[in-house]
Amino acid sequence: MHTWRFDQGRLQYFQFDEIKKIALALNELDGSKKPASDEKDVVREVLSKYSTLPFLPNDYTVWRNYGRVFEIMLLATSTNDHIFATNLCKSIAADPDDLDSDDYLAYFSQNFYYSSPIFADYESAAARVYPCLAIIKFLITEFVVKGKDYVTIDEICIFLVPNNLTGHEDLQFFTNLKLGNYTGDPRQLRELVRFISQFSFLKWENPKLFIEARDKAELLAIEKLMSPRISQIYADRTAAILDMGAGVGATTKTFGSITLTAHDHDDVEFTEGAKIRVTHVRAERSNKLRNFYFKKIPYAHVCRMCELDTAHKYPWANHVIELHHLLPLSSPIRVEQNITSLKDLVGLCPSCHRATHKFYSKWFAETKLKDFSSYEQAMDVYNSAKAQVKS
Known part of the structure; x- marks a missing residue:
């Protein structure tokens, strides 16, 4: 039985917007020499150009403390004191907005396996276990x-791991799982689950992973898309890690064929031809996020656009306010126990919400863009839409 593990305590580095x-x-560092402890840390220097995250501690080289993190992301590894980026890393860097979080996580789920070359107990001849696929199924x-x-x-600990699930099984197999014993560390497994909860159809609320899609055909x-990528077996761990990140191509956009069932004309208008905004609508309708928003945000019942007090106007109705997602969908909402995780949401009354979607559709058509390029944009x-609201 393989140990299901992940990197612990560094989940902020595994948010998809940071992964990009x-x-x-x-x-940029591909092919560079890995710096020694007494040399200038070029890895830290280059990372600081793109990310504001602290790669601590500062008295150790970044690669020494975060090399395994980069390998788990399937982005890079090192050999012979040099850093090598995977094809996945190169593909993301070539066009960071081309792959959304669903497609990245689907690729990860289809390529991340145990026994893993990323960890010390790698056994190349062992049967591969794809934990993310097993969890989702x-x-x-x-x-x-x-x-x-x-x-x-x-x-997950007592049903999946002891039964030696591999991720290849069909759904029927999961209906007859037997209770087993788990002797590993559930904290590392929890980090893996929190990571994959960035799928648009999943939500994490400790200690539960929820599925938010309700259409059985969509599920x-x-x-059907959750199948392992079968690849060559490598005894050399570096070659194996590079192979885990090598299967990038047209099929990487796994979720391109799945669309959210539209609820009304405005949904169709907003999502047509743009899967990234389909995910946007899906996020706005998340029950878990709605509950979290009303629990954490002061005056959550007030529309942030027209300032309508929905609790006063409709005293018989609870939670009339709807959630509007501001950020590009490459930046999934982080449902954690702090209010800053909700910075990319605003609460709008239904009328303002529909009007905002119409404003966005007009803006996207005029600019010929698929989605926003940054939080600021x-x-x-x-704010441009909000400024045009008539009192």
């Missing part, structure tokens, strides 16, 4: 068969 920045830096089965929209960390379509367009 790190990919830009590692691509388990969750889909629980919802489709039992109507249960979540799995807990404990359930079954997702399950998103805020500028939102």
Whole structure:
């Protein structure tokens, strides 16, 4: 039985918007000599051009402390004292806006396996286990068969790991899992689950991973896409890691064929021809995020655009306010226990929300852009719409 592990305590580095920045830096460093402790840390220097995250401690080289993090991201590895970027890293760096978080996480899920060359216990001849695929299939089965929209960390520990799930199994297999014993560290497994909760159809609320898609046909379509990429076996760990990040191509955009079921004409108008905004709508409708927003945000019942007090105007109705997503969808919402995780959401009354989507559709058509390129650009367009609201 393989140990299911991940990097612990560094989840902020595994947010997809940060992964893209790190990919830009590692691509620039491709082929560079890995700095020794007494040399100028060129890795830190290049990373600081793209990311504001602290790569601590400062008295150690970045690669010494974060090399495994970069390998887990499937972005880069090192051999013979040199750094080498994977094809995945190069692909992201070539066009950071071309791959969204769903497609990156789908690629990761199809290529990240145990026994992993990233960790010291690598056994190249061992049968490969694809943990993310097993978790997602388990969750889909629980919802489709039992109507249960979540799995807990404990359930993953006692049902998936002891039963030697590989990720190749179909949904029927998951209906007959036997209870087992888990002797590993659930904290590392929890970090892996929190990482993949950046999928637009998943949400994390400790200790549960929720599935937010409710259309069974869509879920079954997702399950069909969740297949491991079968690749060559390498005894050399560096070659194996580079191979994990080598399968980039037209098929990398796994989720391009899956669309969110539209609820009304405005949804169709806003999402047509732009999957990234389909994910946007999906995020806005997240029940978990709505509950989190109303729990954490002061005066959550007030529209941030027209300032309508919905609690006063509609005293018989709770939570009339809808969530509007500001950031590009390459920056998934982080559902953690602090209010700053909600900076990319604004609460709008239904009328303002629909009007804002129409404003965005007009702006995208005029600029011929697929999505916003930065948080600042998103805020500028939102504030432009807000400034034109008549009192």
